Amino acid sequence: MSTLHPTIDHAGHADHGGHGHAPSFFFTYIWSTDHKMIGKQFLITTLLMMMVGGGLALGVRWQLARPWERMPLFGDAVFASEGGQISPEAYTMLFTMHATVMIFLVIIPVLAGAFGNFLIPLMIGADDMAFPTLNALSYWFMWPAIAFFGASFFMHGGGPAAGWTGYPLLSLLREAAPGSRDAQTCWLLGLTFVGVSSMMGSVNYMTTIINMRAPGMTLFRMPLTIWSMFITAILQAFALPVLTAAGFMMVADRLLGTCFFVPAGIVVNNAPPTVGGGQTLLWQHLFWFYSHPAVYIMLLPAMGMVSDMLACMCRKPIFGYKPMVYSMAAIAGLGFIVWGHHMFLSGMNPALGMTFMVSTIMIALPSAIKTFNWIGTIWGGRIQFNTVMLNCTAFVSMFVIGGLSGIFMAAVPVDIYIHDTYFIVAHFHYVIFGATLFGVFGGIQFWFPKMFGRMMNETVGKVHFVLTFIGFNCTFYPMHMLGIAGMPRRYADPYHFPYLEHLLPMNQFMTTAAFLMGFAQFLLLGNFFLSIFFGPKCGRNPWHANGLEWSAPSPPGHGNFDIPPVVYHGPYEYGSPVSGEKDYLMQTEYVPLAQRVALEDH
Amino acid sequence: MGRFWALFFIVTAVITFVVSWISPSMGWWFPTDGVAVFGMAQSTLGRKIDDLFYLILWIVSVTFVATNVALGYALWRGATIKPEEKVWFSHGSHSLEVIWTIVPSVILLFIALYQLDVWAAYRVRGFIKDSDGKPKQIVAVAEVTARQFEWRIRYPARGKTLKPIPQADDIYTVNELHVPTGDLVSITLRTDDVQHAFFVPELRVKQDAVPGKLIPVWFDTLVTKDYEMLCAELCGWGHYKMKAKLVAQSTEDFEAWKDKVSEEQFDDGYRKPAE
Numbered sequence: 001m002s003t004l005h006p007t008i009d010h011a012g013h014a015d016h017g018g019h020g021h022a023p024s025f026f027f028t029y030i031w032s033t034d035h036k037m038i039g040k041q042f043l044i045t046t047l048l049m050m051m052v053g054g055g056l057a058l059g060v061r062w063q064l065a066r067p068w069e070r071m072p073l074f075g076d077a078v079f080a081s082e083g084g085q086i087s088p089e090a091y092t093m094l095f096t097m098h099a100t101v102m103i104f105l106v107i108i109p110v111l112a113g114a115f116g117n118f119l120i121p122l123m124i125g126a127d128d129m130a131f132p133t134l135n136a137l138s139y140w141f142m143w144p145a146i147a148f149f150g151a152s153f154f155m156h157g158g159g160p161a162a163g164w165t166g167y168p169l170l171s172l173l174r175e176a177a178p179g180s181r182d183a184q185t186c187w188l189l190g191l192t193f194v195g196v197s198s199m200m201g202s203v204n205y206m207t208t209i210i211n212m213r214a215p216g217m218t219l220f221r222m223p224l225t226i227w228s229m230f231i232t233a234i235l236q237a238f239a240l241p242v243l244t245a246a247g248f249m250m251v252a253d254r255l256l257g258t259c260f261f262v263p264a265g266i267v268v269n270n271a272p273p274t275v276g277g278g279q280t281l282l283w284q285h286l287f288w289f290y291s292h293p294a295v296y297i298m299l300l301p302a303m304g305m306v307s308d309m310l311a312c313m314c315r316k317p318i319f320g321y322k323p324m325v326y327s328m329a330a331i332a333g334l335g336f337i338v339w340g341h342h343m344f345l346s347g348m349n350p351a352l353g354m355t356f357m358v359s360t361i362m363i364a365l366p367s368a369i370k371t372f373n374w375i376g377t378i379w380g381g382r383i384q385f386n387t388v389m390l391n392c393t394a395f396v397s398m399f400v401i402g403g404l405s406g407i408f409m410a411a412v413p414v415d416i417y418i419h420d421t422y423f424i425v426a427h428f429h430y431v432i433f434g435a436t437l438f439g440v441f442g443g444i445q446f447w448f449p450k451m452f453g454r455m456m457n458e459t460v461g462k463v464h465f466v467l468t469f470i471g472f473n474c475t476f477y478p479m480h481m482l483g484i485a486g487m488p489r490r491y492a493d494p495y496h497f498p499y500l501e502h503l504l505p506m507n508q509f510m511t512t513a514a515f516l517m518g519f520a521q522f523l524l525l526g527n528f529f530l531s532i533f534f535g536p537k538c539g540r541n542p543w544h545a546n547g548l549e550w551s552a553p554s555p556p557g558h559g560n561f562d563i564p565p566v567v568y569h570g571p572y573e574y575g576s577p578v579s580g581e582k583d584y585l586m587q588t589e590y591v592p593l594a595q596r597v598a599l600e601d602h
Numbered sequence: 603m604g605r606f607w608a609l610f611f612i613v614t615a616v617i618t619f620v621v622s623w624i625s626p627s628m629g630w631w632f633p634t635d636g637v638a639v640f641g642m643a644q645s646t647l648g649r650k651i652d653d654l655f656y657l658i659l660w661i662v663s664v665t666f667v668a669t670n671v672a673l674g675y676a677l678w679r680g681a682t683i684k685p686e687e688k689v690w691f692s693h694g695s696h697s698l699e700v701i702w703t704i705v706p707s708v709i710l711l712f713i714a715l716y717q718l719d720v721w722a723a724y725r726v727r728g729f730i731k732d733s734d735g736k737p738k739q740i741v742a743v744a745e746v747t748a749r750q751f752e753w754r755i756r757y758p759a760r761g762k763t764l765k766p767i768p769q770a771d772d773i774y775t776v777n778e779l780h781v782p783t784g785d786l787v788s789i790t791l792r793t794d795d796v797q798h799a800f801f802v803p804e805l806r807v808k809q810d811a812v813p814g815k816l817i818p819v820w821f822d823t824l825v826t827k828d829y830e831m832l833c834a835e836l837c838g839w840g841h842y843k844m845k846a847k848l849v850a851q852s853t854e855d856f857e858a859w860k861d862k863v864s865e866e867q868f869d870d871g872y873r874k875p876a877e
Contacts, residue, residue, distance in 0.1 A: 089839035163836045169813050170796040170838060176750075177838045263814025268795040269750065280797060280813050314680060320694035323703075345799065345810045347817040350725035354718055361714040368706045369699070375672050376698070380690025383680030385607040393677065397611055400669050401618070404662045411658055411713060413651050413720035417806045420799060420834040469614075477618060481630035486803035488834045491842035499633040499803065499830055506630065575689040583689070 031140075033132035034558060038139050039118030040451060043444070045142065046110040047525060053101035054518050059086070059094040061475075065504075065511035067493045089178050091492040092161035093153075096179070099164030100149060100187065104194045107432060108294065109142060110440055111301035112201055112236070116229045118451065120205055122549035122556065123226050125214025125565040130207040134200050141197035148190030155183035163490065165287060168261040168280045172253055175269040185254055188247050195244045202236035205229055214548065216567030220325070221587070223547050223571040224318065227325050228304025231332045235293045235300075239336070243290035246283060253278075284346055288339035296335045298432055300328055302439030303370060306392045308571070309446050310374060312545045313389040314381025315583050317572040320373040327366035327373075334363040344412045345419050353412050360410040367403050371396065382575070382583075387461030388543075391442030394469055398434025402427060405480060420490075423483025429476045441465065444528065449542045453554040454535030457527050464523040471517025475510045482506065544584045546571045551588050604681030611677055615670035619663075633803045635827070641804075644829070645822045647730075648806030650720045657716075661709060724807075727818075730786065740820050743787040746779060748798035748811045748833065751840035755779050760860045764790070766816070773863050777846035779831060781823060782856040788820035799835035802848050810835055823850035 032038060062071050063086060070076070070084035079086055086094075117135065121128055129135045153159040161179030162171035170176045171184050209230045213222070222230075249260040259276025261283045266274040311318040318324065340348065340356030374396045383389060405427045409415045418424065441464075448456045482503055487494050494500045541550040548565050549556075565588050573585035585591070625631055632641025632652070643649045683689070722729040728737040742764040745756045755778070758764045759771040781787045791800050793811040800819060801808040807821040823829070833844035851859065 087839070088842065092836065092839055092841070161839065167797055167836070170836065173796075176796050266795055266813050281815075314689070316689040316691060317693050319692065320699055323694065323699045345808055347810055347812050347815055350721065353725065354721060357717075357721070358714045361710045362707070364710055365703065365707050369703055371669065372698075372702045373694070375669070375676055376692075376694065378673070378676040378680060380676070380692075381680045382683050382687075382689050383604060383677065385604045385681065390607060393607075393611055393673075397615065397670070397673060400666065400673075404666055407662055407710075407713065408655065408658055411654060411717050413717050413724060414655050414658065416724060416808050417648075417651055417655075417803075419808060420801075466610075473614065473618070477621065478630070480622075481625050484625075484631055486633045488801065488832065490836045492839075493842050496842075497830055497832060497845060502629055572693070575691050577691065 031136060033128070033136045035117045035121050035129045035132065035135060036451070036556065036560075038135050039114050039116075041139050042109050042113035042117060042142075043115075043451075045139075045146075046106050046114060047528065049101055049105040049146070050110075051521060051525070053098055053106055054521060056094050056098035056101065058515060058518050060091070060098060061511040061514045063091050063094075063492060064494075065508040067495060088492040089158060089161055092163075092177070092490065093159040093179055095490060096161050096163050097149070097153070097159055100160075100190075102432075103164060103294070103298070104191065105142070105146060105149070107298045107436055108194070108198060111298065111436070112198065112205070112229065112232055113139065113142075115225075115301060115305060115440075115443055115447070116201065116205055116232075118447065119225055119549065120208055120229055121212070122450070122552060122560060123223050123547050123571075124209060124212060124217055125548045125561065125567065126208060126212035127559045127561065129204050130212060131204050135204050138197045138200035138204065141193050141200065145190045145193035145197065148186045148193065152183040152186035152190070155181060155186060157181040157183060160184045160187040165291070166250070166283075167287075168250065168253075168283050169266060169268065169274075172250060172261055173266070173268045173271070173274070174254075175271040185251065188251050188254075192244055192247050192251075195240050195247070198236050199240050199244075202233040202240070205233035206237065209233075214565045214567055217548075217587075218567075220322070221567055221570045223304070224307040224321070224324055224328075225301070225304040228300045228302075228307075228328055231328050232297050232300050235297050235332050235335065239290045239293040239297075242286050246286035246290075249286075250283065281343075281346055281348065284343050285339070288342045289336075292339040292342065293332070293335045295428075295431070296331055299436055300331065302395065302436040302443075303328065305443045305446075306395045306439045307374070307377070308545075308547065309388050309392045309442055310377050310396075311572045311574060312446075312543055312584075313384045313386065313392065314378050315384070315574045316377065316381040317574055317576075318373070319376030319379070320369075321570065321572065323369055324373055327369045330366040331363060334359055334366070338363055341410060341412075341415075344415050357410060357412045361407070364403065364407060364410065367399075371400060371403065386445075387456075387458055387465055388442045388446045390462065390465045390469075391438045391445065394438040394465070395435050395442065398430055398438060398472075401477075402430030402434055405430060417486075418483050420488055421483040422479045422487050422489060425489055426476050426479035426483060429479070434472060434476070438469075441468070441524065444524075446543065447549075448528075448531065448535075449538045450549055450552075450554050450556070452532050452535070453537060454531055455538050455542060456531040456535055460523055460527040464520055464527065467520035467523070468517055471513045471520060474513030475517060478506050478510050541586075544582065546573060546584050546586050548587050551586055605678070608674065608677035608681045612670070612674040615666075615674065619667065622663075633830075635804070643804065643806045644824050644827075645805045645807070646824065647723060647821055648804075650723065651806045654717050654720055658713065661713065724820075738786050740788045741782070741785050742818075743781050743785075743789060744779060745790040745792065746800060746811075747792050747794055748800070748837070748844070749794035750796065750838050751833075751844045753777050753779070753831070753844065753846045754794075757860060759864060760857055766790075771864070771868075773860060773867060775863065778849060779846065780849045780851060780856055780859055782853040783823050783826045783850040785853070786820055786822045788818050791817045791819050796837050797835050798833045798837045798844070800831070801834035802829050802831050804829050805848075808834055823848075826850050826852060 075084035075086050157178035160183045174181050252258040259278040262274050262276040262278045338360045341360040552561050567587045575583045579585040626640045634641035643652050730738045732738045747754045755775045757773040791811045798811040809819045829848040831846040831848045
């Protein structure tokens with residue numbers, strides 16, 4: 001707790017041994033307890049996993065554009081005997097693992113793991129996380145998960161193929177699908193490790209944010225990024241145990257012969273009938289009780305980061321700071337009581353459907369408030385159209401589409417029709433890719449100088465943005481139409497239904513766009529890794545931003561701050577009349593009391 | 603360059619809007635048999651979903667245009683701001699927040715409450731009324747059992763009612779569900795193995811078949827024809843192959859068909875020698 005009362009001669013690294021002499025390579029880059037290194041480890045791991053997940057998605061797209069044709073690389077390698085044509089069970093495995101990798105190994109860890117770790121201590125003026133060792137463990141628990149998910153591909157029968165939702169009995173009975181043999185057990189164990197990893201992170205974030213803020217950093221002076229990380233951590237801490245428990249119950253069902261999710265008398269593939277009096281719906285309830293809040297875990301941190309970046313790039317204060325905080329809290333709160341909207345068609349009591357629908361529709365309200373506030377933030381600003389701003393604008397405009405399409409499926413009668421069609425696929429890609437991932441792309445560009453002390457290339461950044469943005473929209477917007485046309489999800493070959501035949505050209509167009517978007521990510525990777533070594537060096541505050549992280553050196557040393565920060569006002573004082581010549585006012589800059597009155601009133 | 607990027611986002615929104623607008627005429631819309639305009643649902647219940655869909659589409663379109671006009675204008679202004687001009691230094695506006703909290707919440711609450719009736723019509727027994735105010739009669743027509751990867755259908759014999767337990771004179775078909783046109787018919791949906799979902803796109807009806815549960819699903823058909831019937835919940839590698847058809851026919855044809863199937867099914871192969 002040394003950061004609570006730091007002194008100049010003790011500049012905030014009292015707890016840390018090992019300074020004064022250079023730590024070894026192992027302790028610097030591998031078993032590091034420094035939150036910045038852990039953040040970077042998370043970031044690089046998730047970027048690489050993004051390429052894996054993207055590759056799996058391209059496999060799915062290939063099959064939809066050219067069903068039963070030779071698939072280059074993957075098909076050639078695995079199905080050489082069938083002329084490189086992938087099998088339907090491989091197709092189910094592809095989309096299952098695409099979602100698994102993207103959700104559990106990319107989106108959740110890149111937001112909470114990478115940005116959460118890197119930014120929380122820097123933005124609140126702490127020297128490190130509250131529990132640095134726990135923090136390192138949270139990263140290293142990712143690796144067993146990656147190993148289990150990776151190993152599941154090589155199990156007898158092929159990878160897990162029950163969808164990322166793993167609905168029993170398909171995922172539970174070994175006879176139900178080739179992928180439901182040992183691969184599914186691996187998948188469940190991987191899920192547990194990811195869960196434990198997130199759990200350790202969330203405990204750490206909550207403790208750090210509550211206890212280790214710099215002097216003067218009151219809750220309502222925290223940047224929205226920190227608010228979003230705080231709320232996300234709470235969501236994780238309360239929702240994750242449910243998934244972990246459900247995962248263990250499923251493992252017990254699979255390995256120990258319990259019957260939590262198995263009703264009696266089910267005959268799969270001519271196997272002996274099941275015993276037991278379980279309920280498959282129980283899994284759906286438990287799974288979505290975590291996984292719906294997880295949707296917000298995958299979105300809220302990006303919302304917070306985009307709010308910070310937008311204010312900086314528009315050179316004006318965030319519009320409606322407190323409404324932004326309250327609406328995030330409302331999203332998190334309502335997020336706990338809307339899980340049933342994934343189950344409108346599961347045969348649960350229709351009265352429950354009505355209840356869940358009303359809460360689901362009302363969650364659109366805080367989202368709308370946030371959108372209006374972002375537009376209010378852009379309104380009347382001096383916009384710096386750099387890569388950061390472009391990605392953040394894409395976040396807002398894609399979130400508008402993703403949010404509005406959500407209203408269709410929140411309306412339960414309409415959901416009867418569009419449930420499990422491509423409309424759903426379009427919707428969640430607009431939110432998770434269109435919003436979150438563009439926010440992450442912006443965030444990488446924005447905080448890269450703080451991470452590595454160098455800038456990323458602007459031109460490459462813009463080219464990457466344009467290609468990704470066009471590729472993204474051309475891939476996912478037509479999915480709305482596919483859904484309206486009644487094309488179900490997870491079909492290896494939709495075209496043998498006559499009413500879907502005419503959609504083949506559209507799918508081919510989408511696949512082309514998806515490949516464009518996929519290959520554009522190499523620009524990001526190239527830009528990222530080359531800039532670490534060759535980017536132009538930058539000073540402490542290249543964006544003229546206000547946050548505490550920008551008062552630390554770039555990159556910050558061990559213990560973060562050479563001058564212990566003291567906070568005098570909120571982080572959004574851009575273009576303030578009291579800031580004098582420059583158009584920003586850092587949180588550490590003292591302003592005489594008389595002038596400060598103008599700032600207090602958020 | 604700023605103007606270019608402002609235009610970039612404006613043009614994206616315009617293209618999005620135009621593509622959506624022309625979709626019905628391009629055939630990227632509800633499934634159609636070539637007769638139904640814009641692929642209107644072929645059932646009275648389904649038309650209620652369509653109406654709701656179009657209502658939401660209107661609300662969403664207006665919101666989309668308004669939001670994008672605001673965003674586009676803000677971007678354009680931010681791109682063309684003069685160097686000497688000051689930014690709008692504002693931390694927010696309480697009255698604006700109140701307005702854009704209350705207006706959307708009224709609209710959202712309206713959507714939420716307005717559609718409860720349609721949901722009830724689909725799921726609450728006795729909610730659909732005849733013209734004389736009595737609950738419309740639901741005809742239990744068959745038990746549909748999904749399994750990897752086909753549909754098995756059990757009908758009561760002609761003149762009998764559907765019993766939960768199979769009867770000796772029940773009629774069985776595979777992948778072909780026959781129903782009388784015009785009646786409000788119900789099926790009992792169940793599954794032998796994993797979870798499936800019963801989906802008839804043109805009728806806008808869909809329901810998961812959950813292991814261990816018997817779930818009633820009711821719908822009506824307006825036109826006498828064959829409808830596509832498929833599985834909408836991942837059920838294994840052959841998920842895409844659960845292709846079946848729903849045959850809507852007049853009540854007389856339906857009964858005659860039952861007789862014919864019954865005759866074939868209980869035929870013991872014995873033929874009277876030719877006289």
